[in-house]
Amino acid sequence: TLSGLADGTYTITIVSDANCNGSFSGSATITTEAAPDPGSNGIVSYCSTGPGGDLLNELGGTPDGGGVWTGPSVLVGADLGTFDPLVNAAGTYTYTVTGVAPCTDAVQTVTVAVSSLDDASFGYSASTFCVTGTDPDTTFAGTPGGTFSGSGSLVVDPNTGMIDLMASGTGTYDVYYATAGSCPDADTLSITITTSPSAEIFYGGPYCATGTAPVTFGIGASAGVFGNTAGLFLDSLTGEINLDSSIVGTYVVTNTIAAGGGCAAASDTATITINAIPNVTAIANPQTICLGDSSQMIGQGAATYTWDNGVVDGDYVIPLITTTYLVTGTDANNCENSGQVTITVMSPVIRSLDITMCSGDSIFLQGAYQFVASILVDTLTASNGCDSVIITNLTLSPNPVLEISDDATIDVGESLELVASGASSYLWSTGDTLDQITVSPLETTTYYVTGYNIFGCAAIVEVEVEVVYPFNIYVPNVFSPTSLYQDNKKLYVFGTGVEAMEFVIFDRWGEVVFRSDNIRETNRFDGLCCKYGYGWNGTYKNNGTELNSAVFTYLLKGRFTNGEEFFEKGNITKID
CATH class of the missing domain: 2.60.40 (Immunoglobulin-like)
Structure with missing residues (x-):
């Protein structure tokens, strides 16, 4: 029997005893192998949010390396058996060390528990x-x-x-x-x-039915929920009153702050009076006069009146040219409104004319067509009854023969020199009087030049300058629904060559207050191209619900007629 041998290879020799009959000898070779050592069982616990660890380190004793881990989920790290609580499942994991024959495999286990984080809510x-x-x-x-x-x-x-x-x-x-x-x-x-809330509020006034009336808070007071009787157009969150939309009268506004956080509710009231604005009319009697005649200026609809141009209500004026007069009327409540009237002045024509007519032309004077040189007298009566007397000295002269530059095409912003010849003096449709002018039109324009010879006979020629606009798009950064300028009363998209677009406007909270993909193309108020869509009138989705003056954000995307796409964004300030 052999025992207690270290791993290795041994040779055993057997020799017969001398007392035995005969003789015998022999040898044998024996190899021993170490049994596999997987350590001893272990137990470990991890938090569910990590970190984890190597399960090999959780086995007792001194386990052999190079083993294999098996269990509820696949571990990484080879024989280390790295456990990640964010990935691996809890349970019993087995570590197997392979034995070398005749030794069999040996196994041990590590039981892993995963604990949830404490609930700190x-x-x-x-x-x-x-x-x-x-x-x-x-x-x-x-x-x-x-x-x-x-x-x-x-x-x-x-x-x-x-x-x-x-x-x-x-x-x-x-x-x-x-x-x-x-x-x-x-x-x-x-x-x-x-601290305990204060709801103290005040309104000024009395007010006239135009504009807005802001609320004034007492020291330390704040806004709650504002309420009122019917007829008052009141912002329930800010307390501001839209006087234009409210019905005239006297109202009591309540500011209520609800109880909360152990503090009692608070409430206060304020009275506001809204008076109607007068309907003021400006009257000129008569409204059309001959030069030198007078007209009486009368205001109606208010208590007192103030006219421009130094006019006193009820006085007579003698304007030398057609003039517009503005009157501001104030009623007993000190509310104002205005009106205007235009007096048209018809100037009589009493003068002598020297007319040089080109050969072959005719002119209607003294009740007939005239073809020869003569002196003619015309006495006319205008439709307003004013007289016009014209004495005409008619002479004949040959026509000048004018030449002018050819029609041309330029890009907007470029300049072009136009040259005329064949006359002694010139008068362009621009007002210039030289034989050549430099023009920079913003749109396609026909220019006319009248050439005069030494006899004063005239001829007219024309040239067309076509203006080509580049593709462009822009949105104004400010507009006002109350503007006197037509294109500023709504917010339009301006530009040229736009084929498709989507125009979206957001308030400061990101809510869409206007959206349009309308591509209707019209000329601007000044006659130039172009503005697109029906425009935003400053109300919520153009439904008439007023929005306060504020800064809004827009997104604009679309495509030009040449296929090029555009994208714009920016801020818009609405001013009431």
Whole structure:
């Protein structure tokens, strides 16, 4: 029997005893192998959020390396058996070390438990508390036994989480809670400690039924919910009143702040009176006069009137040219409105004319067509009854023969020189009097030049300059629905060559207040091309619901007729 031998290879020799009959000898070779050592069983626990570890280190003894791990999920790290609680499942994992014959395989296990994080959730009965109210305690939904703390000057019991409102003082604070278990966690809540609210409000006035009336708050007061009787167009959140949309009368507005956080409710009222604006009419009698005649200026619809141009109500004026007069009327409530009237002045024509007529032409004078040189007298009566006397000295001269530059095409912003010849003097449709001019039209324009010879006989020629606009798009950054300029009363997309577009406007909270893909193309108010769509009138989705003056954001995307796409974004300021 052989035992206690170290691993290795041995040779055994057998020799017969001398006392035995005969003789015998022999030898044998024996090789021993070490049994595999997987260590001893182990137990380990990890938190569900990590970190994990190598299960080989959790086996007892000194396990052999190079083994294989099997179990509920696949481990990485080869024989280390690296366990990740975020990936691997809890359970029993087996470590197998392969034996060399005649030794058999040996195994041991590690039992892995995965524990969840402590529940650190907690709360209070409200998020806002009155400084004079009852100190709030926590309402637990998670794991107790942790520690409470607070930000700033907040005084909080570290064991219960109760807040000392008076000692903490007013302000907004964070409350922290950390658990103390084997897998700890933490949570944070924000609370506000306030003083008792004040709802004190005032309105000025009395007001006239135009514009807006803002609310004034008392010292330390704030807005709650504003309410009123029917007929008053009131913003329930800000207290601002739209006087244009409200019905004239006297109203009582209430500002109510609801109870909360241990503070009692607060309420206050204010009275506002809205008076109608007068309907003022400007009258000129008569409204059409001959030069030198007078017209009486009369205002109607108010108590007192103030005219421009130094006019006193009821006085007579003698304008030398057609003139527009503006009157502002003020009623007994000191509300104003205005009106205007235009007096048309017809100037009589009493003058002598020297007319040089080109050969072959005719002119209608003295009741007939004239073909020869002569002196002619015409006495005319205008439709308004004013006389016109014209004495004409008619002479004949040959026609000049004019030449002018050829028609041309330029890009917008470029200049072009136009040259005329064949006459002694020139008068262009631009007002220029030289034989050549430089033009930079913004749109396709026909220019005319009248050439005069030494006899004063005239001939007219024309040239067309075609203006080509590049593709472009732009959106103004400000507009006002009350603007006197037509293209500023709505917000349009301007440009040229637009084939398709989508125009979206957002308020400061990201809500869409206008959207349009309308591609209707019209000329601008100044006659130039172009504006697109029907425009935004400044109300909510163009439905008439007023929006306050504010800065809005727009997105504009689309495609030009040449296939090029565009994308624009920016800010728009609406001014009432």
